[in-house]
Amino acid sequence: MDTHASAAAAADTGIRIRPLGGFIGAELGGLDLRRPLSDAQFKVVHDALVTYEVILMRDQDITVEQQMAFGARFGDLSIHPFSPNLADKPEVIILDYSEANPPALTDIWHSDETFREAPPLGTILRAKVVPDAGGDTLFASMTAAYRGLSERMKQHIHGLEALHDFKPWRPLFGPKDRGRLRELEDEFPNPWHPVVRLHPVSGRRVLNVNRQFCVRIKDLKADESEALLEFLYRQATVPEYQLRVSWRPHTVVMWDNRAVQHYAAHDYFPARRTMERVTVKGDKPVGVTGAYTAEPPGGLGRVKPAVPAGTRPGPKRAFDRY
Incomplete structure (x- = not known):
């Protein structure tokens, strides 16, 4: 992506882009999501999402309908099969937690809904009620996680596939719910996704395993799969x-x-924390085909790879941010 052209387009629309981290994140100013985005504005927002992977917009006092309209610019909205939804707008997930209503599941690092054959393109979360302290959301770049691997490890995981499952919700189904569980198993048969996927827009390679939904890696013994996944989860x-x-x-x-x-x-x-979320449908992940070749460098700036805790650091080596 031509970042100079993107910067010029942002200036033309009045949108301000402020990077937030060395690898991931940008805050967008000069936007009013109460109003439909022009095509030029949407292109800037879309390009910022692809480039920075997380975009933050403050002071957007919008309705849920306006949130849905913003999401619909990126594609069709999906309905989550397990999370509580608005009765008249099933595309909207309600996340309303407090001491009286704690979450049923402790959070685990994950990408959303990879138990689907085609996981979501993106997710839009809007804060309604926030605690005075705490309740942050942490994000991690899987582009950076992949780039931080050694070339030998990249070769090792090239072409591998991992099985995904909606395993966090399985314990919520009791003996009387087995019929419904079988229906969901038929609706969401376990997909095999590439361990390294190609981003469909940027073409960047992305680490594509997560602790919440991954089960095992194809063609590896159980202990081999467990050890490799654990390493990749730490890297993520x-x-x-x-x-x-x-x-x-x-x-x-x-x-x-x-x-x-x-x-x-x-x-x-x-304290209480209330959020509303919409999710945009995505496409089936595609991996890198053919024999392994190193990913071409390119992108914004140069940074150095980090090393997961508990691993032995190799020689320091600069690599492109994206």
């Missing part, structure tokens, strides 16, 4: 690859689910 959550968002009322955040994992910190009880 290196602090240097992260962005931490502190919420304020009327903050809107969108992330590129094809390139990002996230984690919601449940550290605010007994």
